[in-house]
Structures are given as C-alpha cells and as structure tokens.
Amino acid sequence: MYLEIVTPDKKVFEGEVLSVSFPGTDGSFQVLNNHAPLVSTLAKGTVVYSSKELYEEIIIDGGVVEVLNNRVIVLAEAIIEEDE
Amino acid sequence: MPNLKEVKTRISSVVSTQQITKAMKMVAVSKLRRAKNSILQMRPFAEKLNEILINVSKDLDADEGKGYGTEREIEKVLIMVITSDRGLCGAFNNNVSKRTVALIEENYKYQFDAGDVHILPLGKKGFDFFRRRKYHVIAKFTDIFRGLSFKKGREPAEFVMNAFLQGEYDKVDIVYNEFKNVARQVVRVEQFLPIAPDSDTEQLPGIIDYIFQPNKKVIIEEMIPKSLKIQFYKAMLESNAAEHGARMTAMEQATENAGELLGELRLVYNRTRQAAITKEILEIVAGAEALS
Numbered sequence: 335m336y337l338e339i340v341t342p343d344k345k346v347f348e349g350e351v352l353s354v355s356f357p358g359t360d361g362s363f364q365v366l367n368n369h370a371p372l373v374s375t376l377a378k379g380t381v382v383y384s385s386k387e388l389y390e391e392i393i394i395d396g397g398v399v400e401v402l403n404n405r406v407i408v409l410a411e412a413i414i415e416e417d418e
Numbered sequence: 419m420p421n422l423k424e425v426k427t428r429i430s431s432v433v434s435t436q437q438i439t440k441a442m443k444m445v446a447v448s449k450l451r452r453a454k455n456s457i458l459q460m461r462p463f464a465e466k467l468n469e470i471l472i473n474v475s476k477d478l479d480a481d482e483g484k485g486y487g488t489e490r491e492i493e494k495v496l497i498m499v500i501t502s503d504r505g506l507c508g509a510f511n512n513n514v515s516k517r518t519v520a521l522i523e524e525n526y527k528y529q530f531d532a533g534d535v536h537i538l539p540l541g542k543k544g545f546d547f548f549r550r551r552k553y554h555v556i557a558k559f560t561d562i563f564r565g566l567s568f569k570k571g572r573e574p575a576e577f578v579m580n581a582f583l584q585g586e587y588d589k590v591d592i593v594y595n596e597f598k599n600v601a602r603q604v605v606r607v608e609q610f611l612p613i614a615p616d617s618d619t620e621q622l623p624g625i626i627d628y629i630f631q632p633n634k635k636v637i638i639e640e641m642i643p644k645s646l647k648i649q650f651y652k653a654m655l656e657s658n659a660a661e662h663g664a665r666m667t668a669m670e671q672a673t674e675n676a677g678e679l680l681g682e683l684r685l686v687y688n689r690t691r692q693a694a695i696t697k698e699i700l701e702i703v704a705g706a707e708a709l710s
Contacts (some may be wrong), residue, residue, distance in 0.1 A: 340650055342460045342623035359640075360632045373470060374631035375640045397639060400470050402626060409467055411644065412569055 335404040336365050337383055339392070346392065347383070354406060356399055363403055372401040379407065380387040396417055422694065425687045428464040429696055432683060436676035442506065443669035450600065456566070457655045458595070463470070464648050471641050473626065474634055487581055487613040494534045495526050496556075496587040497577065498610065498650075500594035500657040501544030503563050507665035510595060510603065511543040516700035517605045518548075518593045536587070540574060540654070566658055568651055575650040579643060581612045594653045595660035601667050672685065 338353055339346040355364040357379025365372070376397045383390055397410035437550040499518050501511045518537070526535050537553050539545040542560045549555050559574045581587055587612055590611040 340463045340466070342463045343456065344459050344646060345462070358631060359636070370629055371626050372629040372631065373474060373637060375637050398467070398470060398637070398644070400466070407466055409470075410465055411572075
C-alpha cells in the first residue's frame with residue numbers, strides 16, 4: 335500500500351510500505367494491506383512504517399489518518415525531531 | 419556651475435544606494451521563491467484536510483462539533499492584520515493598514531466607538547502603525563516571518579481561537595495581502611471566526627463508508643481547529659510571498675531610478691569637467707599670448 339505523511343510545511347514520506355502503525359487517540363493500531371476505509375484521529379506518538387527494505391519511526395504531534403483503497407494519508411500537524 | 423567635487427560625492431553615494439537596492443532585490447527574489455514553495459508544500463495538506471472534513475461532516479447534524487461556529491451578536495471584534503516586519507516594500511503595509519481602517523469605518527463603527535474593536539497585528543509594521551494611532555492593540559506576534567513554519571504560525575491562531583471560545587470576541591477578521599503574482603498583491607478581508615458556512619460542499623464523488631475512530635464527533639472536533647489553523651497559516655504564507663514580491667518590484671524600481679539619476683549626474687560631471695579644462699586651456703593660451 336502507498337503511504338504519504340504530510341505536514342503543512344513539507345511532505346515527510348511518500349512510498350510503498352507493508353505495514354504502518356499509528357498512535358490512535360484510543361490506543362495504537364496497525365494498518366496492513368487492503369485495510370477497510372478508515373478515518374482516525376491520532377495522538378502525539380510514534381508512527382512506525384516498514385517495508386522489505388526499510389523500517390522507520392517518526393514522532394508526530396497529533397493528526398489525522400485516512401485509509402482508502404490502499405492509500406494511507408497521514409496529516410500530521412508537526413513532526414518532532416529526535417535529539418535536536 | 420556645479421562643483422566638481424560635489425557631483426563626484428553624489429555619484430558615489432547614488433552608486434552605493436543602487437548596489438544596496440540591487441542586492442535587496444536579489445534577496446527578495448530568492449526569498450520569494452522559497453515563500454512560493456512553502457505555499458505549494460502546504461497545499462496538499464490543506465486539500466486533503468478539507469476533503470476528509472467534508473466527508474466526515476456530510477451526514478452529521480449541522481450543529482455537532484461546533485463552538486467555533488457560534489454566531490453571537492457582534493459586540494467585540496478582533497481584527498488580525500498581517501503586515502511585514504520590515505519596510506522598503508512599496509505600499510505593501512500601507513495598503514493593509516488603510517484597508518483595516520476602512521473596514522472598521524464601514525462595518526464596525528458602532529463597536530469601535532464603544533472601544534470594542536481590538537487589533538492583533540502580525541508583523542512589526544502593522545504593530546507600529548496601529549499603536550501610533552492609538553488603536554487598541556492586543557498581544558503582538560512579531561518576528562514570526564523569519565523562518566516561517568506552521569509551528570510558529572499556529573501560535574497566534576491558537577491564541578485567537580481560545581479567546582473566541584471564551585467569548586472574548588464575537589467576530590474575528592483577517593486582513594492580509596494575497597499573492598496574485600510577483601507584481602500584484604490584493605488586499606483581502608476574510609472572516610476567520612465564527613466559521614462562515616461552507617458554500618460548495620457538493621463536489622465529492624459520493625460517500626465512502628469509512629470506519630471512524632473514535633467517532634465522527636471527536637474527529638470533527640479535532641479537525642475543525644486544524645482547518646482553522648491551516649486557513650490562518652495560509653493567509654500568513656500568502657502575505658509572506660506577497661511581501662517579497664512587493665519588495666522585489668519596489669527594489670527593482672529603485673535600482674532603475676538610481677540608474678537614471680546616475681546617468682544624469684555623470685553627464686553633469688563630464689560637462690563640468692570639460693568646461694573646467696576648456697577654461698584652463700583658454701587661460702594658458704591667453705597667458706602665452708600676453709608674454710609674446
């Protein structure tokens with residue numbers, strides 16, 4: 335599935351992934367291929383996405399995620415950079 | 419006849435002014451490019467947010483998840499005026515300030531006379547303008563344009579949204595310069611709060627059966643402030659781009675004018691120099707003649 339992570343300032347990530355997990359407001363959850371359409375709000379926390387060749391974690395400061403037809407779009411208000 | 423020395427100093431001062439304006443223009447060009455870029459960067463976010471918002475609010479009761487949309491009798495008004503921190507950009511700041519004064523005159527005369535129109539200037543120039551004229555100026559956010567980011571841009575928005583929710587203001591307007599193209603800025607007045615009812619909600623391809631987590635109401639409550647912040651941030655970005663556009667044009671004009679002035683001055687200089695030489699030759703010839 336195709337994942338996009340955008341903030342108002344820039345596009346943080348865009349590409350094919352196998353799985354993503356989100357810090358939902360009601361607890362974290364994971365999205366895999368062919369997930370049903372979903373809209374959820376996100377709390378401040380870590381988004382983890384991985385595919386065969388990559389594994390990355392980023393911390394977002396709340397946001398919204400939309401899952402539709404194997405497109406996952408994360409609207410994060412801000413990205414919190416680690417050790418900076 | 420003008421003094422040679424005088425003309426010379428004027429020429430060198432105009433030359434250095436021209437260098438400065440030229441450099442400022444170059445800086446404005448590159449900053450403009452960056453400012454335009456960040457508008458483009460923000461657009462996908464804004465569009466997607468809007469799309470989800472429309473989707474979610476489609477079959478929701480009209481009055482749910484609001485608070486930002488409450489229409490009250492307008493007694494206390496806040497006007498956010500977006501200007502720049504620095505000058506030398508033509509009529510850029512003046513246009514916004516004048517428009518604001520006109521807006522108060524037209525729409526909020528009554529509230530203004532009661533002392534209930536407050537101004538929140540963003541950018542130093544607007545702050546100076548309204549303070550000098552004894553308007554009621556509340557908190558100031560200056561120096562937000564340098565390295566403008568959403569993080570910085572959302573602070574004033576959050577401040578204003580809180581004030582609105584607590585009933586400190588019944589209406590909030592934004593006045594800013596919209597970026598049309600490099601040479602043209604248009605002053606816009608936008609209603610920020612309460613949220614103006616949306617006019618074009620009917621362009622979506624049909625409702626998709628989403629799973630909503632935790633539920634629609636919470637999502638809407640989360641998203642409305644976000645979209646407000648985005649709306650405000652957009653105004654700031656527009657104004658930022660417009661500022662650099664305005665400065666670029668102003669500086670280009672100034673460089674041109676300096677060039678013209680230089681041409682004239684150089685002409686005067688050469689004439690004076692030549693006149694002086696001619697005079698000297700005449701004197702020498704006359705002197706030699708007198709000797710023989």
